[in-house]
Amino acid sequence: MIHYPFLQEGATIGIPAPSSGVEAELHGLLRQAINRMESRGFRTIVGDTVWTQEKAKSAPARIRAQELNAMLQNEAIDLIVPPWGGELLIEILEHIEFDQVSPKWILGYSDTSVLLLALTLVRGIATAHGTNLIDLRGEQTDPTTSRWQTVLSTSRGGSVAQQSSESYQKEWQHDNPTPWIYHLTEPTEWKSVTGAPAQMKGRLLGGCIDVIRHLIGTPYGDVTSFQQQYIGNEPILWYFENCELSTTDLRRSLVQMKLAGWFANCSGILFGRSAANHAIENYEAEDVYQDLTRELGVPIVYDMDCGHVPPQMTLINGAYAEVDVKDGKGMVVQTFR
Structure with a gap:
């Protein structure tokens, strides 16, 4: 529990x-x-x-x-x-x-x-x-x-809903401060790999993929034991955000997670917006997401409000979440059960 x-x-x-x-x-x-x-x-x-x-x-x-x-x-x-x-x-x-x-x-x-x-x-x-x-x-x-x-x-036992933002920040402007800190100028659009509406449910886990990938194989990254001990083997809904990785490094990290069993009981994956995702030989972030969709057979949503391109939602590791994405908008309802 x-x-x-x-x-x-x-x-x-x-x-x-x-x-x-x-x-x-x-x-x-x-x-x-x-x-x-x-x-x-x-x-x-x-x-x-x-x-x-x-x-x-x-x-x-x-x-x-x-x-x-x-x-x-x-x-x-x-x-x-x-x-x-x-x-x-x-x-x-x-x-x-x-x-x-x-x-x-x-x-x-x-x-x-x-x-x-x-x-x-x-x-x-x-x-x-x-x-x-x-x-x-x-x-x-x-x-x-x-x-x-x-x-x-x-x-x-309660639930809390969060909606996708109206706009996000393309770049920092430290020389132009605002009362909100951020400069939210670009229209937000949550996207699914298939282009169709996406729904997913599961226990949230995730973080900055650049660093949490290094928990694999350590006593602090035992996802299987966590599922058995704390959530009754419910499926995991992963969320990731990429700070600095190229697309091939992102791909390597996701494959490692798959081989380590992190996706063995996965209901979907959410990827935050990223200013990284630098393409290698025309291998784009969307290609990474498509490859992962084919391999795992789960819905994948990207450019959501999470990570180093603000603003971001507050996502609770361990909470049960229901995610609904349609027409570029997203809703995340988390239940503390």
Whole structure:
């Protein structure tokens, strides 16, 4: 059975940097994000690691793990939100005391998704793939991103619906700030590989494919045991987003997942929008999706609201989801059962 944390009003947010911290010249953005959360009624406990960054990490692995363990075990902390992702979160997994975690929400994406997926697979604790703390610093929040709080405040047994965004951000414009942080200028269109409407149901699992693929073959990536122990062998509805992979590297990663058994009981796959997916010898992302559809025989939807091309939905690892895609629009209903 999946354990679902619950976010109450006035909750306390722990802010560690289990992957990358924030460089000194960007500390203003972090302070702005912290102040914004406090102005919205949250309390914050800020770790030391968020203020440092050297050699592609906030601190040595043991120090990052020690700080994260303290927050995971602190019952006064209701939600953990790192400032953003990074590169080397995987270094701390062997130092995390999974058996001593006090269940609470963890929210983030990019490299943070390594921690999210590992915690759900190992402990059966639901985790939240969604916005980073830095992107919540705006005066206002767009309708898609803002749903994070509603999703995390859903009670066990309850359901929460999210609709596809109206538009998405093509590129960052840091020299042109907006009250919403993002510049949502391009019309959103969710697409199915077949071009026909798509429906799928299953237990959500996923994250940034660049990094979660490295859980394969480790004690933190045992999908089969998770299915047997926590979800009664229900099918898995996978979601992935690609940060930097070329199409052939994406293809290799998906084949590895298939060979490792991750897709053995799969009801469908959702792919987020990506600014990567660089074609190799005319091998496009759509070709990757078509190849996977032929091999797995499940519906595949792409360009959904997930990942490094904002905005993104809040997707809960472990939750039961029903997805309906038609005429370029999508609906995701998650039930905390």
